[in-house]
Amino acid sequence: MKAKLTILGCGSAMPTMQNNPSGQLLEMCDKQFLIDCGEGTQNTMRQLACKTARLYNIFISHLHGDHCFGLIGLLSTWGMMNRTQDVHIYAHSDLERLLSPLIAYHCQGMSYQVIFHAIDPKKHAVIYEDRTLTVTSLPLRHSVPTCGFLFEEKRKERHIIKEAIDTYQIPLAAIPDIKAGGDFITSDGRVVHNAELTVEAKEPFRYAYCSDTGYKPAIVPWIQGVDVLYHESTYTDEHKDAAERFQHSTARQAAKIAKKANAGQLLIGHFSARVIDQHIFLKEAKEEFDNVTLCRDKTTYTFS
Amino acid sequence: MKAKLTILGCGSAMPTMQNNPSGQLLEMCDKQFLIDCGEGTQNTMRQLACKTARLYNIFISHLHGDHCFGLIGLLSTWGMMNRTQDVHIYAHSDLERLLSPLIAYHCQGMSYQVIFHAIDPKKHAVIYEDRTLTVTSLPLRHSVPTCGFLFEEKRKERHIIKEAIDTYQIPLAAIPDIKAGGDFITSDGRVVHNAELTVEAKEPFRYAYCSDTGYKPAIVPWIQGVDVLYHESTYTDEHKDAAERFQHSTARQAAKIAKKANAGQLLIGHFSARVIDQHIFLKEAKEEFDNVTLCRDKTTYTFS
Numbered sequence: 001m002k003a004k005l006t007i008l009g010c011g012s013a014m015p016t017m018q019n020n021p022s023g024q025l026l027e028m029c030d031k032q033f034l035i036d037c038g039e040g041t042q043n044t045m046r047q048l049a050c051k052t053a054r055l056y057n058i059f060i061s062h063l064h065g066d067h068c069f070g071l072i073g074l075l076s077t078w079g080m081m082n083r084t085q086d087v088h089i090y091a092h093s094d095l096e097r098l099l100s101p102l103i104a105y106h107c108q109g110m111s112y113q114v115i116f117h118a119i120d121p122k123k124h125a126v127i128y129e130d131r132t133l134t135v136t137s138l139p140l141r142h143s144v145p146t147c148g149f150l151f152e153e154k155r156k157e158r159h160i161i162k163e164a165i166d167t168y169q170i171p172l173a174a175i176p177d178i179k180a181g182g183d184f185i186t187s188d189g190r191v192v193h194n195a196e197l198t199v200e201a202k203e204p205f206r207y208a209y210c211s212d213t214g215y216k217p218a219i220v221p222w223i224q225g226v227d228v229l230y231h232e233s234t235y236t237d238e239h240k241d242a243a244e245r246f247q248h249s250t251a252r253q254a255a256k257i258a259k260k261a262n263a264g265q266l267l268i269g270h271f272s273a274r275v276i277d278q279h280i281f282l283k284e285a286k287e288e289f290d291n292v293t294l295c296r297d298k299t300t301y302t303f304s
Numbered sequence: 305m306k307a308k309l310t311i312l313g314c315g316s317a318m319p320t321m322q323n324n325p326s327g328q329l330l331e332m333c334d335k336q337f338l339i340d341c342g343e344g345t346q347n348t349m350r351q352l353a354c355k356t357a358r359l360y361n362i363f364i365s366h367l368h369g370d371h372c373f374g375l376i377g378l379l380s381t382w383g384m385m386n387r388t389q390d391v392h393i394y395a396h397s398d399l400e401r402l403l404s405p406l407i408a409y410h411c412q413g414m415s416y417q418v419i420f421h422a423i424d425p426k427k428h429a430v431i432y433e434d435r436t437l438t439v440t441s442l443p444l445r446h447s448v449p450t451c452g453f454l455f456e457e458k459r460k461e462r463h464i465i466k467e468a469i470d471t472y473q474i475p476l477a478a479i480p481d482i483k484a485g486g487d488f489i490t491s492d493g494r495v496v497h498n499a500e501l502t503v504e505a506k507e508p509f510r511y512a513y514c515s516d517t518g519y520k521p522a523i524v525p526w527i528q529g530v531d532v533l534y535h536e537s538t539y540t541d542e543h544k545d546a547a548e549r550f551q552h553s554t555a556r557q558a559a560k561i562a563k564k565a566n567a568g569q570l571l572i573g574h575f576s577a578r579v580i581d582q583h584i585f586l587k588e589a590k591e592e593f594d595n596v597t598l599c600r601d602k603t604t605y606t607f608s
Contacts, residue, residue, distance in 0.1 A: 013381075013384060014384060014385075015346055015347045016350060017351055020347060039343055039344060039347065039374065039377040040343060040347050042343070043324060043343065043344050046319040046320060047321055063410070064410075065376065069376055069377045069380075070343065073343040073369060073373045076369045077317075077319065081318075094409070101405070102402060105367070105402055106368075
């Protein structure tokens, strides 16, 4: 399994019978990432019995309430649970100013730190990096500064073929060079080409999260060839004008982006409360792009 | 029906599979009152399709997150719905300081006002009054300033017996005096005693909400004879020490208060996540007081 994505909420700003506001728990490279945190996110995680021992990093796309009102509750609960690992929040700088007084008041004596990392949603930049992956901000088109996020596994070194080690009596010291693509020279001076010694590591997994945004084909080069694209799909064709006015997308527009980007798979969400039959989103998206999944709250999708 | 109470959440601070944090929608005297507003309160109201057209007043018992983190989401949603009626929030003065910056940032251009009424949770005082009812604060015993609320219908005037109007030829102008308890003097000078002309109006309905609090018998005189008492019941006998340490009550203690106050009915809630089988709360409470109801989230109780 390359990654696992749990939809904690895929509704839009107005709460509905079936959808909570935005929240996703992404698990890849043995780490967990929370993407957006609408009201009720912690309750849903508890209902799903999500373990969050490896969740150190939270990414907030923008500061509309349906994407961040759940933060204070989650941070407060972690305080009560005597969490000790620090939490890093990547968001527009206003969030720190808004949230800090609440943390100071409601989370006194907390045994961990909340560390804010101000990001500029208007910039396309690497905002997080560790040994195995990077997260890049994807400037979107919305009524307040907003960015999506590209989670990108780093390319692993080539895998050495075990039999080749025996055949050519390769010493341990030579292996890092070979993994990095180098050839091997045997003790009798023969050159063994790297292609005989190694195989390509599997393609790095890439997940793009794009919510909230009007139709913006300019993001396509940044997400070209992603394995999975989550793209907001607030409206159906019927409300195309509303999509333009409020800087959201229709399901069809989401699918057009997926097609242009040659995405492996499209997940759609952020559904407007106006649309009662959500299968219309799926139908309209599928007219543009085949591999579409209509997100459901409290559902985990695995990517292998 | 005298009143209707919808439990939006009756869990305690830690979210659980079965309970949301505190929130209640009380309907009496043709008005609606929101009592506490933990995270997810608005989502639950939406799931239950609660109409809130007559909800103008919100009462917050104290500023622990599980009693107030849902406010900003609710206020923001009302803004998006173009609500025009003002909302009055009765709470400790710190709430205004904490919430105002969030309202200013997240609810720009809102078409209604949020009006804060600072209450002193340490005082037993009438904090709200209108033509038909009063709300009185009930100082409780907790780790931060906390009060419960007594919702009390005003006593109505005596009902005039229709037949008496014909029998004694009572003119319209004399009726207010008679309703207020006065006798009637006929045109030939005969005194008709009020008891012949009127009947007592039904007893005013009284609802007391007491959460969060350690065992505090001193509240009994304030809630003597209430029709319905909601009393927190965070722990069972097994965790009696925790109840004392964290200034909460056991189910048994809640029932003792109900018994001393001669309450008509006891509702228990604010259940700790530690207790898996909630029937233990009911069992232990019933050993002290017979008419106990174990609250359930998303359930409406009617009182007639």
